[in-house]
Amino acid sequence: MQYRKLGRTGFRVSEIGYGAWGIGGTQWLGGDDPHSLDALRVAIDLGLNFIDTALAYGDGHSEHLVGQVVRETGHKVYVASKVPPKNELWPARPGIGISEVFPYDYIVKCTERSLQNLGLDTIDLQQLHVWNPEWLDREEWKRAFEDIKSSGKAQAVGVSINDHQPDSALAIIKTGLIDTVQVIYNIFDQTPETSLFPLALERDIGVIARVPLDEGALTGKIDAYTQFEPSDFRAGYFKGGRKKQVAERVAAIQQDLAIRDGALPEVALRFCLSQPAVTSVIPGMRSRANAAFNCSIPGKGPLPEKVLAILKRHAWPRNFYAE
Numbered sequence: 474m475q476y477r478k479l480g481r482t483g484f485r486v487s488e489i490g491y492g493a494w495g496i497g498g499t500q501w502l503g504g505d506d507p508h509s510l511d512a513l514r515v516a517i518d519l520g521l522n523f524i525d526t527a528l529a530y531g532d533g534h535s536e537h538l539v540g541q542v543v544r545e546t547g548h549k550v551y552v553a554s555k556v557p558p559k560n561e562l563w564p565a566r567p568g569i570g571i572s573e574v575f576p577y578d579y580i581v582k583c584t585e586r587s588l589q590n591l592g593l594d595t596i597d598l599q600q601l602h603v604w605n606p607e608w609l610d611r612e613e614w615k616r617a618f619e620d621i622k623s624s625g626k627a628q629a630v631g632v633s634i635n636d637h638q639p640d641s642a643l644a645i646i647k648t649g650l651i652d653t654v655q656v657i658y659n660i661f662d663q664t665p666e667t668s669l670f671p672l673a674l675e676r677d678i679g680v681i682a683r684v685p686l687d688e689g690a691l692t693g694k695i696d697a698y699t700q701f702e703p704s705d706f707r708a709g710y711f712k713g714g715r716k717k718q719v720a721e722r723v724a725a726i727q728q729d730l731a732i733r734d735g736a737l738p739e740v741a742l743r744f745c746l747s748q749p750a751v752t753s754v755i756p757g758m759r760s761r762a763n764a765a766f767n768c769s770i771p772g773k774g775p776l777p778e779k780v781l782a783i784l785k786r787h788a789w790p791r792n793f794y795a796e
């Protein structure tokens with residue numbers, strides 16, 4: 474494992490972090506707690522020391538599992554969690570005021586609930602699960618962030634940026650009041666490279682790269698016939714003709730890079746780590762095998778410039794979350 478500094482927090486976190494949405498269980502089907510716990514433990518044994526969870530993941534279930542594993546390890550594992558939007562709308566909608574989404578008391582109460590679920594004394598990084606730049610001048614989030622930090626409930630604070638809108642966080646970074654941002658960054662969505670990454674580097678803001686495998690598309694394992702349970706989040710994300718489109722895009726990448734079937738997850742994760750602005754990449758990984766494989770990636774280093782130049786051509790702007 475290799476480590477990078479999470480912006481000005483000074484935390485040295487693993488280049489591969491653990492994305493703990495899937496282990497919440499309600500939106501991702503096909504896993505179970507024993508396998509999730511096993512995957513978490515294997516990852517930590519291999520040096521992973523950063524986990525991204527949220528109160529909303531299985532209504533606290535992901536936090537329970539994460540807390541269990543973190544409490545039993547003998548060394549420091551940094552835990553990031555998130556305050557869900559009170560109106561339960563992902564992503565944040567333009568025109569909806571912060572009083573409906575993140576009132577001061579609600580941010581503090583959710584942080585306390587997360588602490589209870591985790592069974593920890595502090596949350597290393599507390600994030601707002603959505604962000605709307607219209608709230609920039611409001612005092613609710615500023616006061617809540619200040620108070621959860623001064624009371625020790627959280628050590629650092631940040632925002633998880635709305636899907637495919639990296640520039641919506643530029644202004645909040647410039648306030649100097651947050652420590653990190655969490656953003657979609659993968660071979661298909663390279664847009665954070667334009668403005669977000671340079672600003673994050675300039676301001677020493679930690680960047681957590683989420684959905685590095687595009688919810689599984691960039692594993693190369695989805696084809697036109699892949700089936701998901703109707704209540705699985707991926708049934709909607711990969712609905713209709715999207716699986717076929719994904720398979721075609723993946724085949725084009727593999728052909729351009731002349732890589733074999735099965736080699737794409739490594740390329741996809743190294744792609745993210747090739748950016749110095751990225752602190753930690755957080756794939757979801759519910760199996761021991763995926764956790765072990767992903768934790769071996771940092772030792773392989775960044776991708777060669779030639780490969781990055783080819784991958785530039787494979788950016789694919791679209792929003793499967795919204796459409």
Ligand SMILES: NC(=O)c1ccc[n+]([C@@H]2O[C@H](COP(=O)([O-])OP(=O)(O)OC[C@H]3O[C@@H](n4cnc5c(N)ncnc54)[C@H](OP(=O)(O)O)[C@@H]3O)[C@@H](O)[C@H]2O)c1
Pocket residue numbers: 491492493494495525526602633634655683684685686687688689692694738755756757758759760763764766767
């Ligand atoms: N709004 C937000 O703040 C937000 C939104 C989405 C995600 N996130 C965070 O970002 C994390 C990552 O995103 P994600 O979990 O949605 O999607 P992802 O990391 O892009 O993809 C996860 C999928 O890739 C598979 N996988 C992982 N490693 C693999 C490997 N080496 N080979 C083959 N398949 C592999 C996983 O399988 P298994 O699970 O079966 O092992 C799972 O199906 C989340 O867990 C969450 O922490 C945050």
